[in-house]
Amino acid sequence: xxxxxxxxxxxxxxxxxxxxxxxxxxxxxxxxxxxxxxxxxxxxxxxxxxxxxxxxxxxxxxxxxxxxxxxxxxxxxxxxxxxxxxxxxxxxxxxxxxxxxxxxxxxxxxxxxxxxxxxxxxxxxxxxxxxxxxxxxxxxxxxxxxxxxxxxxxxxxxxxxxxxxxxxxxxxxxxxxxxxxxxxxxxxxxxxxxxxxxxxxxxxxxxxxxxxxxxxxxxxxxxxxxxxxxxxxxxxxxxxxxxxxxxxxxxxxxxxxxxxxxxxxxxxxxxxxxxxxxxxxxxxxxxxxxxxxxxxxxxxxxxxxxxxxxxxxxxxxxxxxxxxxxxxx
Amino acid sequence: xxxxxxxxxxxxxxxxxxxxxxxxxxxxxxxxxxxxxxxxxxxxxxxxxxxxxxxxxxxxxxxxxxxxxxxxxxxxxxxxxxxxxxxxxxxxxxxxxxxxxxxxxxxxxxxxxxxxxxxxxxxxxxxxxxxxxxxxxxxxxxxxxxxxxxxxxxxxxxxxxxxxxxxxxxxxxxxxxxxxxxxxxxxxxxxxxxxxxxxxxxxxxxxxxxxxxxxxxxxxxxxxxxxxxxxxxxxxxxxxxxxxxxxxxxxxxxxxxxxxxxxxxxxxxxxxxxxxxxxxxxxxxxxxxxxxxxxxxxxxxxxxxxxxxxxxxxxxxxxxxxxxxxxxxxxxxxxxx
Numbered sequence: 001x002x003x004x005x006x007x008x009x010x011x012x013x014x015x016x017x018x019x020x021x022x023x024x025x026x027x028x029x030x031x032x033x034x035x036x037x038x039x040x041x042x043x044x045x046x047x048x049x050x051x052x053x054x055x056x057x058x059x060x061x062x063x064x065x066x067x068x069x070x071x072x073x074x075x076x077x078x079x080x081x082x083x084x085x086x087x088x089x090x091x092x093x094x095x096x097x098x099x100x101x102x103x104x105x106x107x108x109x110x111x112x113x114x115x116x117x118x119x120x121x122x123x124x125x126x127x128x129x130x131x132x133x134x135x136x137x138x139x140x141x142x143x144x145x146x147x148x149x150x151x152x153x154x155x156x157x158x159x160x161x162x163x164x165x166x167x168x169x170x171x172x173x174x175x176x177x178x179x180x181x182x183x184x185x186x187x188x189x190x191x192x193x194x195x196x197x198x199x200x201x202x203x204x205x206x207x208x209x210x211x212x213x214x215x216x217x218x219x220x221x222x223x224x225x226x227x228x229x230x231x232x233x234x235x236x237x238x239x240x241x242x243x244x245x246x247x248x249x250x251x252x253x254x255x256x257x258x259x260x261x262x263x264x265x266x267x268x269x270x271x272x273x274x275x276x277x278x279x280x281x282x283x284x285x286x287x288x289x290x291x292x293x294x295x296x297x298x299x300x301x302x303x304x305x306x307x308x309x310x311x312x313x314x315x316x317x318x319x320x321x322x323x324x325x326x327x328x329x
Numbered sequence: 330x331x332x333x334x335x336x337x338x339x340x341x342x343x344x345x346x347x348x349x350x351x352x353x354x355x356x357x358x359x360x361x362x363x364x365x366x367x368x369x370x371x372x373x374x375x376x377x378x379x380x381x382x383x384x385x386x387x388x389x390x391x392x393x394x395x396x397x398x399x400x401x402x403x404x405x406x407x408x409x410x411x412x413x414x415x416x417x418x419x420x421x422x423x424x425x426x427x428x429x430x431x432x433x434x435x436x437x438x439x440x441x442x443x444x445x446x447x448x449x450x451x452x453x454x455x456x457x458x459x460x461x462x463x464x465x466x467x468x469x470x471x472x473x474x475x476x477x478x479x480x481x482x483x484x485x486x487x488x489x490x491x492x493x494x495x496x497x498x499x500x501x502x503x504x505x506x507x508x509x510x511x512x513x514x515x516x517x518x519x520x521x522x523x524x525x526x527x528x529x530x531x532x533x534x535x536x537x538x539x540x541x542x543x544x545x546x547x548x549x550x551x552x553x554x555x556x557x558x559x560x561x562x563x564x565x566x567x568x569x570x571x572x573x574x575x576x577x578x579x580x581x582x583x584x585x586x587x588x589x590x591x592x593x594x595x596x597x598x599x600x601x602x603x604x605x606x607x608x609x610x611x612x613x614x615x616x617x618x619x620x621x622x623x624x625x626x627x628x629x630x631x632x633x634x635x636x637x638x639x640x641x642x643x644x645x646x647x648x649x650x651x652x653x654x655x656x657x658x659x660x661x662x663x664x665x666x
Contacts, residue, residue, distance in 0.1 A: 036632050069585055070576055075389055079627030082382035083374075097576035100499055135368040198624035 008090035026057045029278045030072060030080045031271065032090040033064035033118065039248075040329040042092070044271030048089075048241050050156040051275035052295060058279055061085060070097035077101040081108060087278035090124075093117040099123030111281040115274040117283070118308070126303055128274055130265030132310030135242070136218070137172025139263050139314045143242040144214040147260050151182020152213035152267055155205045157226050157243075159193040159219040169218050186212070191222045198225035205232050217243035223262060247317050247325035254322045266315035267329060274296045336513030355651070356598035359614040362647065366618060370625035377628060383506035388498075388619035390576065390594075391509040392568040393587055394612070396638075397520025398520040398595045399564040401612045403557045405524070407537045407604030408463040410558060412452060414475035414587035416571060417564035420444040422478035423512035424569070435495045442563060442572040449562015449664055450475055453555040463558075471588065479581040487579040498575025509571050513616075521609040529553070594619055597644055618643075 031048045033041035045062040052058040061080070065072025071091050078087055081104060088110055092098050095118055100121040102112050112119075115128040118250040122265050131139075144154050158166045164311055171190065177185065186209055191198025198221060205212060205227065215230070217223035223245035241259045253259045277306075280294045281287060292300045301309035317325060321327070351357060351613070370377045377383075382604045396413050403410050425439045448470070456464040500508045524530040532553050535543040544550045573579055598615035600607025619640065626636045 036634065061630050063630055064633070066637065067583055067585060070578070070580065071572070071584065072633065074576070075623065075627060078385040078388070079624060079630075082376045082379065082385060082624075082626055083630075084376065094576070095578055096486060096578035097580070098579060100495070100575070180341055277414065 009208050010188060014104060023029040024278075026060060027087075027279065027282055028083070028085040029062060029087045029089065029282075030061040030085045031079070031274065032076055032088060034063070034091055034093050035068045036064045036066060038329075039327070040267045042327075043267035043328040044091075047268035047271030047273075048275040050268070051272045051279070051296060055276075055279055057135040057213045058275070060275065065093075068093050070094035073098055074101045077105060078292070079112070081105050082112065084108075086111060086282045088114070089112040089113050089115055090119060091115075092119045095120050095123075099308055100173070104292050111278055112279055113274060113281070113287075115270060123308055124307075125281060126277070126307045126309060128270070128277060129297075129308060130308045131269050131312060131314050133168045134172045134175075135310060135313050137174075137265075138176050139316075140169065140181065140218050140243055141173045141177060143261055143263060143316065144216050144240070145180040145183050147240050147242075148183065148213050149185050151167045151184070153184050153209055153211050154216060154225050155186055155209060156188040157202060157205070157211055157217040157219075157222045158188060158200060159222060161190045163219075164191070166218050168169045185215065187297065191217075191219070191225060193219055193221045195225045198222045199229045202226040202229035202275065203233065206230070206235060206239065212239055214240045214242060215246075216248055219243070220245045220249065220264075223252075223259070224249050224253070227258040230279045233291055244314065246329060247322050250317070251322045251326035261316050261318035263314035263316050265311075266325075267311060269298060269315065270311060273301070277301065340523075347415065348360065351352050356608060356611050356614060356649070357384075358650070359599065359611060359618065361616050362643075363614055363621070364623065370621060370628070373625065374628040376623060380505045381644040382509070383624075384507060386620060387507065387510045387513075388626035389617045389623045390478050391513040392506075392575075392618035393594060394513055395516055395568045395571070396564045396587075397591045397598070397612050397616060398516055399451050399608055400518070400562040400591050401595045401598065401600050401609065402524060403463075403534055403561055404592075404600050405537045405604055406533045406554060406557055406559070406572050407540065408456065408554060409453060409467065409592070410463065411588045412471040412474055413561055413565045413591060414584045415471045415478075416445055416448040416562055417569040417584040418581060419448060419474040419564045420476045421567035421573040421579040422481050422487070422581065424573055425490070426481065426536050428494075429487060429491050434491055437494055438488070438497075438570055441495065441573070442566045445562045445564070445566020445569065446559060447562070448565070449559040450555075451556030451561065456558060457551040457555045458564065472596065475581065477575060478579075478583075482579070482581045484658045488577065490573070490577055493573050495577060498571050498573070498577075509575075512571070517609060518615050524609055529556075533557070533604065537601075537606070562659070590619075593640065593644060597647060 118127040598612035
């Protein structure tokens with residue numbers, strides 16, 4: 001009798017498994033991340049699941065290696081090719097090393113896109129940037145201006161003088177500066193992305209410009225150091241620190257009032273949009289320069305000559321949401 | 330029967346036959362495990378039994394297994410080399426640098442092998458020349474070699490490899506058989522013969538069992554050990570060529586953590602970590618088992634950390650089983666008497 005019971009149970013479990021497989025005849029989209037167990041990517045997975053729910057017929061395979069190596073990602077890609085998934089959306093550990101494996105995936109009819117950390121153009125159909133240089137340049141000055149209705153003096157605390165990203169953003173910011181009446185950028189100083197140097201440079205700014213109303217730091221190291229320097233100088237409420245930062249590092253300074261708001265990409269939106277784009281490609285959309293791909297609630301993304309697109313404005317974090325995201329990244 | 334009362338140890342009057350020994354051997358246990366995993370994988374995923382998928386999966390272990398052959402010899406001789414993964418990184422960095430200087434594929438191969446040999450020679454000299462314990466020496470050189478590639482590369486990458494260089498890691502010899510897999514099989518034969526059919530192989534076992542006795546029997550212990558470290562360095566160079574060619578790019582984090590996976594492979598293959606025993610067929614089977622487990626779990630989208638746990642359990646289980654079996658058998662025998 002016991003044997004019979006075991007047999008029956010086995011049959012029941014097997015058929016349940018088969019049913020599961022049958023249900024999974026949906027479109028399979030793999031989200032491949034740099035490594036599992038990183039808050040930023042877990043949040044992106046949350047967004048991907050949201051997109052899958054909205055689409056209804058999509059199954060998300062959230063996967064990645066245990067360490068952030070290219071070899072590990074290639075093993076993962078090979079097993080995804082073997083499973084014949086419909087699309088792979090990857091944040092790459094090495095933009096070149098994963099190209100041969102991803103090329104093989106595309107040869108076998110799998111749609112490949114990269115997001116967050118890109119893949120060289122020959123290894124993907126399109127790349128989704130979380131934002132674009134003009135959008136970031138505009139956002140950092142807007143964050144400062146929104147809290148200064150009457151205008152005032154602001155200063156920029158950048159990374160190093162040769163940092164490509166920061167220089168591009170500051171140049172874009174200067175382009176749109178005339179749109180913000182009464183805002184004067186009085187100085188740009190360089191903290192070299194070192195906490196102590198950024199701190200000292202901020203102290204210098206506070207002493208040199210007594211009318212300073214805001215400090216813009218488009219670097220996650222600089223913004224924290226600047227907020228600390230403002231707090232230590234007892235200038236909270238007089239000088240608002242803003243720019244680009246990580247919620248987990250900035251939550252305390254938002255709470256204390258040293259920073260009213262700051263911006264960075266939203267990983268949930270990024271995972272959501274990557275899934276939506278992958279689905280659009282599976283549905284027959286073509287990734288070519290000038291094409292517009294659908295991203296559900298995030299609108300559409302327009303591809304440039306390198307088949308790259310920007311998702312949206314950087315996401316603004318303030319007292320209302322920073323605690324929630326501080327748990328994520 | 331009077332004799333047995335005097336001596337507690339039963340000395341058999343003849344050795345067991347070849348067949349009986351083979352049946353009870355470690356390798357047959359591994360073979361059973363490998364078959365079980367193969368069958369489980371085939372049942373668990375409809376994608377497993379596909380020649381191209383299996384071919385892709387071999388890349389999971391071929392490079393590590395190449396190093397594992399040389400590592401098996403080192404461990405049998407009672408030493409260990411933990412710097413192999415760092416040698417892979419340094420050799421890859423050197424090849425990347427040579428490629429930026431415009432060297433072509435044959436020169437790159439020479440550079441990769443030469444760096445591997447040089448690193449092996451440093452390990453060998455420190456261990457045999459100065460008589461330092463190999464575990465300490467190679468932990469040191471592990472940091473040294475990888476540190477050098479970090480200094481040279483920083484957060485940059487070498488990617489300018491010539492197209493013909495890609496063949497080692499991406500080329501196919503015939504149908505689904507990649508160059509790497511064929512090379513792995515060839516190396517298995519070479520190392521099998523070296524360890525089991527030559528004087529050199531005998532002296533490796535002799536050193537592992539009793540280095541002093543080996544020395545007094547006329548084995549040049551230091552020289553054999555030096556050659557073994559040269560071999561692991563060389564094989565790390567070979568693996569570096571294959572891996573770099575497969576990735577088409579070098580970063581200082583290349584092959585990070587491989588040394589432990591390689592040692593795991595060797596120990597799972599039945600090589601005693603204390604030295605003195607083990608076989609190449611065992612290592613081959615262990616490589617296949619680890620490759621299949623990784624691939625099978627990958628197909629089921631099991632997170633990598635669960636895979637590591639499984640490999641760990643497998644290792645403990647496979648090592649514990651024979652010991653438990655022996656104990657139980659002894660108990661039963663004593664009980665019966």
